[in-house]
Amino acid sequence: MVDSLMVFLKKHKQQITIELEKYIINNTNEGRLRDAMLYSIQAGGKRIRPILLLAVLDSFKQDTKKGISVACALEMIHTYSLIHDDLPAMDNDAVRRGQPTNHKQFDEATAILAGDALLTLSFQIISESKELTSEEKVYLIKELSAASGPKGMVDGQMQDMDSENQTIPLDKLETIHKYKTGALLKFSIMAGAFLAQANNHETIELTRMADALGLLFQIQDDILDVVGDVNTIGKPTGSDEGNHKSTYPQLLGMEGAVNQKNYYAEIAYKSLDHAGVNNTILSELIKYLSQRDR
């Protein structure tokens, strides 16, 4: 990882974690529900979605402060989705980020409620933000709920569950990922562009970058599930095979999957270039997401 990205990540990951903890503590009563919410929030995620949002703001030379509440809302929604996806009725995962999953650490009822609470709180913190106008809040809530709801992330998870135990064609796999991970990643970038008041041209190019980034992100996820190091990733590898899930390496072979990933990386770089914004951090982020080892 290059220096400028490292500095950016270090600064903002810490800031986001501190803000997330504050939001949770201020909006919960003491007890197991709060503990379970904090447990998953503090489990050391990469904070990719908030970082993407802040990096876009930064690429327009805007103060990242304006994006903090939405960035935290995004991370809460991502975290709730992991908690629910890990449940026995869903992917039935026992380990996440090197630690017991939420329902293993607490219990299933608590995990369901902690997820519900994080999802609900995400909309509350946007609505209460002091940095945003009412119009900005309404737009962001509309787009965030659309990206994470039944025509977005939740439908992606449903389709993913429906496709277990069968081989699906590549276009179906891309559709699933477009919903399941792509929608929220895309929102991260589009929310940054919106808050930076990007013009039409910039928005179109950044949208293209966002779509490509969502796909390369998922391909790398699939690749890591085959060749990744269990200690680095923090969860067992081979889980896709165990869950009989279709993946890029399985459909295209490992070399084909890597080529496909590089193809999307090229589109992402090119679109970013066309957008004409200050692209240092964002281009390093594309590289980082494409080559990450966890």
Next chain:
Amino acid sequence: MVDSLMVFLKKHKQQITIELEKYIINNTNEGRLRDAMLYSIQAGGKRIRPILLLAVLDSFKQDTKKGISVACALEMIHTYSLIHDDLPAMDNDAVRRGQPTNHKQFDEATAILAGDALLTLSFQIISESKELTSEEKVYLIKELSAASGPKGMVDGQMQDMDSENQTIPLDKLETIHKYKTGALLKFSIMAGAFLAQANNHETIELTRMADALGLLFQIQDDILDVVGDVNTIGKPTGSDEGNHKSTYPQLLGMEGAVNQKNYYAEIAYKSLDHAGVNNTILSELIKYLSQRDR
């Protein structure tokens, strides 16, 4: 039930159901997720929360149209909470409103996701309402998320789970209900008052009415779980005893519980009277909620 309330209920229950179905069909893809969301929405709830909201608007002689999107959002949140509460890891209920619960009709994963989707969609439809200003949307989203989140309904469910298998004192029981059912019922009334631009005095009195109504509603729920008719209620009675939950009849005896309910009904009537609004429908609603048999 008196005539004027019957007419009001009939008209608005139907309208709300039609609007709920439209919102879901317009904001989902075809498939099991949509089916599961519609299944629980169409299961024939009493629509008490939407009705309360519209009745308050009506009591200020306001067009109820302005409240429809929030009323539907409220019902979606109520419905999601029932789907999640019925799950095996929570109350483990197989029958609701005379039909199999969502996870029995579909499966647990689908029920979890249908709940998540309804919760997410509720905020989306407020944000997209054509009847509300941005300021109104932000206020309503803020209050609705607070009422249903980790310092509201979700915490109530958590505390309720934590209190199973033990006898709790009356004040603890009232705290649980204040969160679990009271917060959302109160929001219904306060949202109506907000949209009707109620003045300070009216708001204070209607808040008092809302608090009393939330408690008498829950006491009647507990009473019905002991003496109700299983076919009328549409779910098995005696479930509180089976789940070892503390209830009003258990803590106060049946006569004590009825007295306590009547005490809150008196407060509700009196506060409504003090509010000085057109109170025909609302006072009939207090009577209906206090004497309902399902």
